[in-house]
Each structure stands twice: as C-alpha cells, then as structure tokens.
Amino acid sequence: MFAFPAISAFxxxxxxxxxxxxxxxxxxxxxFLIICGYDPVSILLxxxxxxxxxxxxxxxxxxxxxxxxxxxxIVTAAAGTQxxxxxxxxxxxxxxxxxxxxxxxxxxxxxxxxxKHRERLKFHKRFPNVISAVFFSYISYxxxxxxxxxxLYFFLSFTDKLNxxxxxxxxxxxxxxxxxxxxxxxYLYFNLSRKNE
Amino acid sequence: xxxxxxxxxxxxxxxxxxxRIFYNYNNLFGEGLCYCxxxxxxxxxxxxxxEVAAKHMMTFNTNEYLSGFAVGIILKTSxxxxxxxxxxxxxxxxxxxxxGDRLIYRLILPVIALSAANKFIIxxxxxxxxxxxxxxxxxxxxxxxxxxxxxxGISKGYDxxxxxxxxxxxxVYTRIVRILTAARNILTALLVINFVIYLKVSNILLFFYx
Numbered sequence: 001m002f003a004f005p006a007i008s009a010f011x012x013x014x015x016x017x018x019x020x021x022x023x024x025x026x027x028x029x030x031x032f033l034i035i036c037g038y039d040p041v042s043i044l045l046x047x048x049x050x051x052x053x054x055x056x057x058x059x060x061x062x063x064x065x066x067x068x069x070x071x072x073x074i075v076t077a078a079a080g081t082q083x084x085x086x087x088x089x090x091x092x093x094x095x096x097x098x099x100x101x102x103x104x105x106x107x108x109x110x111x112x113x114x115x116k117h118r119e120r121l122k123f124h125k126r127f128p129n130v131i132s133a134v135f136f137s138y139i140s141y142x143x144x145x146x147x148x149x150x151x152l153y154f155f156l157s158f159t160d161k162l163n164x165x166x167x168x169x170x171x172x173x174x175x176x177x178x179x180x181x182x183x184x185x186x187y188l189y190f191n192l193s194r195k196n197e
Numbered sequence: 198x199x200x201x202x203x204x205x206x207x208x209x210x211x212x213x214x215x216x217r218i219f220y221n222y223n224n225l226f227g228e229g230l231c232y233c234x235x236x237x238x239x240x241x242x243x244x245x246x247x248e249v250a251a252k253h254m255m256t257f258n259t260n261e262y263l264s265g266f267a268v269g270i271i272l273k274t275s276x277x278x279x280x281x282x283x284x285x286x287x288x289x290x291x292x293x294x295x296x297g298d299r300l301i302y303r304l305i306l307p308v309i310a311l312s313a314a315n316k317f318i319i320x321x322x323x324x325x326x327x328x329x330x331x332x333x334x335x336x337x338x339x340x341x342x343x344x345x346x347x348x349x350g351i352s353k354g355y356d357x358x359x360x361x362x363x364x365x366x367x368x369v370y371t372r373i374v375r376i377l378t379a380a381r382n383i384l385t386a387l388l389v390i391n392f393v394i395y396l397k398v399s400n401i402l403l404f405f406y407x
Contacts, residue, residue, distance in 0.1 A: 017218040027313035041322040048314040058302035127246040128232040188385040
C-alpha cells in the first residue's frame with residue numbers, strides 16, 4: 001500500500017520537475033507494472049491509449065498540463081493485476097483523464113504555495129537550493145499519492161465486485177482499440193493538415 | 198572568468214537537469230537559471246550569491262532541454278559585458294521556448310511514443326525480449342541526446358553567444374526536423390493500420406455479431 005504511492009510520487013517528480021528523461025512515460029512504467037505481475041495486454045493497451053490521448057499536448061509555461069504519466073501509473077497500479085473487463089477499461093480511462101487533470105491543478109497550487117514560502121521550501125541562505133526543493137516537492141507529491149492511491153484502490157475494487165451492466169460477454173479490449181484508432185487517425189489528420197513544423 | 202573546462206561544463210549541464218524544479222509563476226525559470234549558472238560565478242570569485250540572485254532572478258523562460266544554450270549564452274554575455282543582458286534574455290526566452298517545445302514535444306516524444314505503441318501492437322501486447330530491448334534502447338538514446346544537447350548548448354553558447362542560436366536555422370537542423378516529421382507521420386499511419394489489423398484478427402467485435 002505504500003510502495004506504489006512512493007513510486008507514483010517519484011514519477012510525478014521526474015516527469016514534471018527533474019531530469020525529464022522520459023523514463024516515467026506510460027510506455028516505460030507499463031513495463032515496470034508487467035514485471036510486477038500485472039496483465040500485459042490490459043496494461044500495454046491502456047498505456048498506448050494514454051499516450052495517444054495526450055500526444056498532441058505540450059507542456060508550456062503556466063498552462064495546466066495534464067500529468068498523464070502520474071495519472072496512468074497510479075490508476076493502473078490501483079486497478080490490480082486482473083484482466084480488464086469492458087467496464088474496467090472504461091472506468092480506468094475516465095479515471096486516468098480525471099486524475100491527470102486534477103494533478104495539474106494540484107501542481108499549480110503547490111507552485112503557488114512554494115512561492116509563498118520559498119525561503120523555507122526552496123531556498124537556503126536566500127539562494128535556490130536543489131536539495132530542499134527536491135525534498136519538499138517529493139513530500140508534497142507523496143502526500144497527494146497517499147490520498148489518491150487508497151481512494152482509487154477501494155473504488156476500483158468495489159466496482160470490480162459489482163457485476164454492473166452484465167457486460168462480461170463483451171471483449172473489454174473493444175473500447176481502447178477503437179479509441180486508439182480514432183485518436184491516431186485524428187492525430188495523423190492534425191499533423192498532415194499543419195503546414196509548418 | 199576563464200573559459201569553462203569540460204568538467205565545469207558537465208557540472209553546469211548536470212545542474213540544468215534541475216532547472217524546472219524552481220519553476221514558478223513569478224519569474225518562471227529565473228530562480229532555476231540562478232541555480233544553474235552560480236558555479237561558474239563562484240569559481241571565478243567575481244560574484245557572491247546575492248549579486249547573482251539580484252542580477253538574474255528575474256522573469257526568464259526557456260525549454261528545459263535547451264536550457265544549456267541559455268546558460269552558455271548568459272555566461273558569455275555576462276563575461277564579455279557586450280550587449281544588453283535583458284535583451285539577450287528576451288531573445289532566449291522566445292527562441293528557446295518555441296524551438297524546444299516544437300522539437301521535443303511535437304517531434305521527438307511522439308516518435309518515441311509511437312514507436313513504442315507500434316512495437317507493443319506488433320508483438321500482440323505481449324512484452325517479449327525484443328519489445329523491452331527496443332523501448333529501453335529508445336529511452337537510452339533519448340537520454341544520451343538529453344545530456345548531449347545540454348552540454349553542446351553550454352559549450353556553443355559560451356563560445357559564440359547569441360550566434361549559436363543560428364544552429365536552429367541551419368540546413369542540417371531543417372533536415373533533421375523534416376526526417377522526424379516524416380517518421381512521426383509514417384509511425385502514426387502504421388499505428389492506425391496495426392490497430393485495424395488487431396481489431397480484425399483478435400475478433401474483438403464478435404460481441405456485436407452474436
């Protein structure tokens with residue numbers, strides 16, 4: 001219950017604040033989850049879908065950029081190791097989008113708070129200090145993960161137990177595969193219709 | 198201030214990895230820039246922390262991957278005393294922000310993500326050794342580029358000042374952008390085809406026919 005929130009906080013730190021070496025992108029963290037025993041098809045399909053949803057978004061300055069590497073990891077980690085059903089895929093996709101969006105707001109609040117108390121949280125002797133900045137940022141992300149992970153875990157476990165809508169006869173992969181086709185087609189059209197790179 | 202040696206450039210490049218942690222809505226990358234450039238000032242004993250902070254902790258924007266150019270050019274401008282520092286920072290803020298975002302987030306990241314997605318689907322979403330090797334290689338190559346562009350930016354920026362930004366108008370750079378654009382579009386088209394084949398082969402839509 002503590003390991004995944006700690007890793008999620010690290011993912012948010014790496015993808016947003018330090019290094020930015022793409023090691024926390026969904027296609028990488030999906031491999032980590034598979035090593036941990038998660039179902040490969042469910043995880044890789046969800047990772048591909050998440051990448052495609054946010055492929056044409058770019059983090060720029062003060063805009064609220066959805067923190068999808070964090071959203072993907074914490075939601076799929078909380079979903080457990082089972083093969084996703086149609087309902088699971090739908091719920092997980094909605095939750096990844098919601099958590100990513102909420103995290104961007106949390107990040108904005110965190111930045112405003114850190115700026116207000118920068119002498120204590122980011123500075124040492126009135127000069128930027130990387131150790132305290134990284135430490136306090138990680139702690140703030142860990143707090144968020146420790147709240148989100150159990151909530152997601154219990155919510156997804158609860159919905160998994162309910163045999164809602166009696167959709168078990170349908171193949172769950174239908175939703176992400178169709179969405180991936182639509183999103184990649186849209187992305188291709190968007191790129192081909194753009195004149196300058 | 199002496200020309201920084203390889204070790205100092207590496208130290209500065211390492212510090213640019215942390216430039217985003219200081220990002221804020223007040224001066225954007227201003228605090229991060231102070232953190233990155235400080236070692237060179239402190240080694241030459243020309244400025245104290247207070248002086249560096251007073252001079253550079255003002256609004257500044259960049260792209261984190263191209264922040265090496267910003268560090269190199271600012272150090273060069275600061276050392277030579279030629280040219281207006283504020284004007285230099287304004288040029289850097291607009292050029293590096295837009296060039297970096299387009300290069301990384303519209304080209305390189307999509308090419309890597311689309312390659313990974315294509316590999317996943319070709320292997321039937323089963324993580325075989327080949328898929329893992331391909332993805333780890335892609336990320337490793339990106340990280341070598343990530344370190345190189347920071348090192349190169351500091352080195353060239355320090356040598357040539359604002360002139361070093363002309364690299365983004367050079368024929369070589371234009372060719373690289375064209376290749377990456379073509380690769381991204383081909384990979385996207387391949388992904389659509391692969392997903393359609395997967396949809397047909399794996400009988401996912403059988404539910405509708407029953």
